Amino acid sequence: MITLLHTADIHLDSPLKSLALRDEALSQQVQTATRTALIRIVDAALDLQVSGVLIAGDLFDGAERSARTAAFLIAQLDRLKDAGIAVFYIKGNHDAENPITGELTLPDNVHVFDGRGGKVQLGAQDVWIHGVSFSNRHAPDSLLGKFAAPVPGAVNIAMLHTSLAGAPGHDTYAPCSVAELRDMGFDYWALGHIHKRQVHSDAPWIVMPGIPQGRDIGEAGPKSATLIEIDGRTVTVSEVPTAAVEFAEITLPCSGIDSEDALRGALREALRSAAAQISAEAGVLRLQLTGQTPMKWQILRDRDRWQETIAELAQTAGALWIDKVQFDLSDGDAVSGGGSAVDELDRLMQQIREEPGFGAEMLETLTTLLSEIPRERRARLVPDETSAETLARHLCEQGAEAMVAAMKGAAE
Structure with a gap:
């Protein structure tokens, strides 16, 4: 059994917005809510002994520069490195505009896909991770043409930050349809960008994991990351809770x-x-x-x-x-x-x-x-x-x- 953890849209250090946050006791708890969500993702990866973590874009939030944010992130990635867990990361629209992503030297267990796209084998396993990053914050056209064909006989996972055919409250980025994704021949699509969790298909799996920490009342409900279990050529998924608030x-x-x-x-x-x-x-x-x-x-x-x-x-x-x-x-x-x-x-x-x-x-x-x-x-x-x-x-x-x-x- 091979396991992976799929997340996206962490928006690290993004502020939560609510009238209730004026309460001093709650404010102290939520100031680091997005950090807590990342810690929980790392904790789950360690507890479940996954082989890899997939971050499908918008790890960061906006263009704010913060050395403290960078130091915190490196510490969490080092925890995964120490456990021998690989990290696969594609940049979304928020990452592409954030100066930190261009300056950080990430641990060598992290593979960052560039805007040209590419594929990486998961250790010695017969599993390949494919991904394409945003080159800049705008991606008005489809990125599907940058994906190489799936590796024959292997389990192929593709990472894409996309608005799909569009969603209320989200700008249109790297548009494509669920039907187009199905026709690409991959076993699992690890998507990001839309903050509401949705499983668009289970044959193949096309999963938008949703934001791991809601930031306001418009992002209500429980939040999670997605656990991927691979047994031979069979892929199953389940949820892992992540939200602090x-x-x-x-x-x-x-x-x-x-x-x-x-x-x-x-x-x-x-x-x-x-x-x-x-x-x-x-x-x-x-x-x-x-x-x-x-x-x-x-x-x-x-x-x-x-x-x-x-x-x-x-x-x-x-x-x-x-x-x-x-x-x-x-x-x-x-x-x-x-x-x-x-x-x-x-x-x-x-x-x-x-x-x-x-x-x-x-x-x-x-x-x-x-x-x-x-x-x-x-x-x-x-x-x-x-x-x-x-x-x-x-x-x-x-x-x-x-x-x-x-x-x-x-x-x-």
Whole structure:
């Protein structure tokens, strides 16, 4: 039995992004989350006594230069070298723009494929590793023409950093189709670039392992590397957990909840269930409260208190932190048909928000406020005009809802 470990998109020292990371205890844990993921990959390689580790691009993140990052990486690769484990590495778009990758002298157990492509035998085994690196950060054309033909009678593994036919949230790089990969004659395609794990085929195996450490709520769920087992000409795969911090989204239906005690009980149960499903040491949650409840206005009125309550319940349930609480509640009343003064005020505020002049005035006010904060934070908050308009609209809606909640909550 020959075993290999396949990973990609480690994005070493890439920062995690979450409102919850403002928490000092969590911040200390996640500052090195991508390093922890790499350590776990190396630990798994040593524990499983694999013959090689495949890194299918984006080992690094962006163009930032860091001697500490380089020293950490070399130390981990040396652990593999000391155990006689080979490393096969292709550069992805992030690696190609990172100056570290052009300056590091990697241990001699690491084979880095260049932009011309090539193949390397796995020790004395009848297994060949093929790979092509990005020559620069842009690869608008297919790289399949740079692969040599599979070695006859051997097990052939091909490494490629690619967006395939395209994926939401990812730029198009080295495009190709699953059908084209199948027709190339390789036994296993070790892919990288798309951060969501997906097995596209098992005959031959075409595997996108996904990012080993999620970086925000958009990369939710458990993360892993892929263990490849080769028995003769038969190839099988399985997952090896890698994440130190796991992001998750959960929804709590509030229909039928009519008291604070009932809501706390439902929250406690939902958070305990979430904690049981988190495979990493820490979980960062985005919680959405939905459904029809007569408590809607009291909850919205006291949303700050409920957010603090939820944060405390999360910590009690396990190593959970709250990224954000979203309130999508209704009280069952048809507001448009209501006759109370509060309902009338709600309708009036809605009409005002829909007036173009009011929207323009709000955008001007927001622009003035944004000018008072640091430029870098401003750019992250509103990267373009559309984002500014969306934020202004959201703030208006949230303010109107808070006012109605305060008045209704007081009345009820």
